[in-house]
Amino acid sequence: MTFEKVALPYATDALEPVISKQTIELHYGKHHQAYVDNLNKFIVGTKFENSDLETIVKESDGAIFNNAGQVLNHNLYFTSFSPKGGGEPKGKLAEAINAQFGSFEKFKEDFTAAGVALFGSGWVWLAKDADGKLSIDSESNAGNPVRKGLTPILGFDVWEHSYYLDYQNRRADHLKELWKIVDWDVVSQRY
Structure with missing residues (x-):
């Protein structure tokens, strides 16, 4: 099987201005492409x-896992945004967030705090278990909640390459701005 980056x-x-053209061109065009190219090479x-x-993310390790994890993570990440995004989720996801975290604002606060607190490079995820219970899951490097039997709903990239050109070392500012572009229609479909 040959993998390609998501369109x-x-x-x-x-x-x-949340994510600049230059950052998208480097992050999507160079970093994401390198993960795809490496994965295709390493699985032969x-x-x-x-x-x-x-399956590769769940069962592999080493270089194969690192690149497969980053391909999956970035595919989810880049498709979670829209220039018309922002606002709040509706329907079942909104109900689950309110039930689990008390309010959407409290969820955003906790999610952002988890991303800020993650040491080094990685991801912060909203994930669900088989019963639909939500959790915030911080993962280092290429980690993804699928390795814990969870389904990733929304992931924010906290590797510096995702924000450094636009926010320098201000990870918290980057995470707070991402809420303005989340495509809740797409994210809700994952729930």
């Missing part, structure tokens, strides 16, 4: 050569 559902400058001749992406 962007918007132009490279569409998320400005392995038991993962014909596996789907989630």
Whole structure:
């Protein structure tokens, strides 16, 4: 199986000023492409050569896991945004967030705090278990909640390459701004 990066559902400058065109071009065009290229190279001749992406993330380790995890993570990340995004989720996801966290504002506060607190590079995720219970899951490096049997709903990238050109070392500012572009219609479909 040959993997490709997910197509962007918007132009490279569409998320400005939250995420600049330059950041999208480097993050999506260079970093994400490198993970895809490396994964395709590393799986040749392995038991993962014909596996789907989630299976590889769940069962692999080392270089294969690192690149597969980043491909899955970035596919979810880049499709979670829209230039018309922001606001709040509706329907079942909104109900689950309010039930689990008390309010959408409290959820955003806790999610952002988890991303700020994560040491080094990684991801902060909203994930659900088999019963639909939500949790905030911080993962270092290429980590993804699928390795814990959870389904990722929304992930914010806290690797510096995702924000440094636009926010320098101000990770908290970057995370707070991302809420303005979340495409809740797409994210809610994952719930």
